[in-house]
Amino acid sequence: MAEQPLHEHTLGNGLRVVVCEDHVVPLAAVNIWYGVGSRHERAGRTGLAHLFEHLMFQGSANVAEGEHAALLESAGATFNASTSFERTNYYETVPVSHLELALWLEADRMGTLPAALTQANLDNQRDVVKNERRQRYDNQPYGTAFERLCALTFPAGHPYAHTPIGSMEDLDATTLEDCTDFFATWYAPGNAVLSIVGDVDPEDTLAAVERYFGGLPAGPQAPGARPGDLGPLDGVRGEEVDEEVPSPAYFAMFPLPSDGGNDIEAAELAVEILGGGSGSRLYDRMVRRDQIATEVWAGVTRLAGGPSLAIVDAVGPDVDKIAAVLDEELARFAADGPDADETARATAQAERGFFEQTETVTGLANALSANATQFGDPARVFTAPKRAAAVTADDITEMAGRWLAPGARTVLTYGGAK
Template structure:
């Protein structure tokens, strides 16, 4: 597997009989090997009243399995000098570890044990403990953080109640409190099966040896039922809506959110560029206007947040003291209008593309990022080595495309959330 360019991550991909996707990417110049598994389950697979399940599950996967004691995953990997973690999004849950390259087998032993043999080790006591931990995670990361609840307020208003992006990935507190052991078991049996996962091994290892080890540890794990794709209703706001929420903050902050496109859909990249032009860098449109010239905002950021079942464009800006949030909003809208009329300069456009491209290169420094990209591209476009193509999508976007997506999406109805200081 030789590398033709910086963005060529040649790989070997195959499927085990039980349906597990395996992707091998070799780089023998590294002292490490990384194992990264994506389970195609996220908070979007949850149902009303049982939100937060996918994320709780991520915790339960570190509570030991049939052959590995509680906290054993951490202990074994750390003892070997590795790092490990997992994360949950709307669409997927991932687990990853990076180890010295002579410890590949350990990682596969650990990952296969919790894929195939989690239930025999699952107890009420472990569940009760992790429910407490997750409730504290929710308190620490959301409830006790300034502006920490904004995301869930925004999304539960932007998405209709029957859309799976309506609730936060960590779940509602009242749902977390009610988790039952039986539900946890059912969730595992349905979603944590090899046919619903893809395994990436990256870094310094021998291909044949890795194939044998994958066969040894994963092949005997039986497949689960076939999982039907999630059907989600199309989203459209019939009218714009303003929500005001009081929080323990000093400065008011405005959030504006529009429905856009799903990830990797036609306009996705153009909208990424739009966000950079509006808020990437000191001389971006909104930053220059609000933070630099008028000095009515402390900060401003705009980004496209897109997943498999929906996408949104979000602008967030913190008002300076004594600045009326409606004035801030009006300035944002008039800048967008101005931008649509005046267009983009060549220099501005080139600058923005270069920023995105170099950030992408910088992110390739970490093997954990590279293997996660391989799984990410495999998940969304069924081609792990999509790095160059992803950049080509960026290159193809024209200035007119960016203006057009601004016109097309940012003129629609939107959600406005004002977080204001408690009186």
């Protein structure tokens, strides 16, 4: 995708706005990123950012409970929200004729949500989140693996040591006052980016944004998040999980460089070569050749305020053999690096990922909000293929030797010894 012209504007209350024309289909994507996620939560109130994502659909001063979703559905919109370590986003894609409805709904809950916050809403949505935790994490085979690995990888109290789902105990302890304080602290216009992509006129769209959002009070400046730095690990820390699972499995986590610099580009390509699908080194060695695993996968979670994270998971009957082969392949890769074909394939995969991320108005709006929120530059999204293509085999080798060394990971094993 070639770089597309962006129209950027900051309202008087601090809301950053990005508009991008795309006249292929008569749709408009509205995407808001708030700079708050689980890393901003305080001890004893984990899960509040994700809980709040649910509360944002329970009405506002001028929208009754359940009416937000009903209005969007009647307009033919698709919509959702998500929470991560570093942000919460809300998004809807509507026929362009209903763009102003989407803007009005987002502005009303940004400005007036506390008017609809009730104990009944809190109790209801707390139960929804707790049930989500049971279904997706606690009662799923390997469902708590990522959560457990984060707790092993990061020191106690570190902002990334807990995941967005939070704990049952903290969810139970959350009060209505906690929610109103959380909204007042983090849901101000100055802590948000609004991106609009689609069959729109930029001047008219910016005028509509000013009309709906411009009168909202600026609110307090959001406090800074605690530092999240963490370098490569200096050993292997492990935990055996005593759970009923379909098959023994081995999970490993490696800190990586933070997103935003050149190092993460090389590190992610290294992970792709090692474990990114059936053409990867780990799959070839563990599944095809040695037949010690039935499946192997590796991937990266990019984080801007702390270390990014690489995950390797392998399912197979002998986790000790898996661990030994992983050490061998990591050592070989750090010593010899990738060959030219591996580097080219990984770079092509990165380019494909960029096109998949931005090929729809919905995806592009989210990518613009992400880059504006985390790096202050929405247009940075268009340089992703160029950044990946600039990485050399030597860069990948150096990153692997520093961040993916055999003795630098945390480990979970299911159904076998560490």
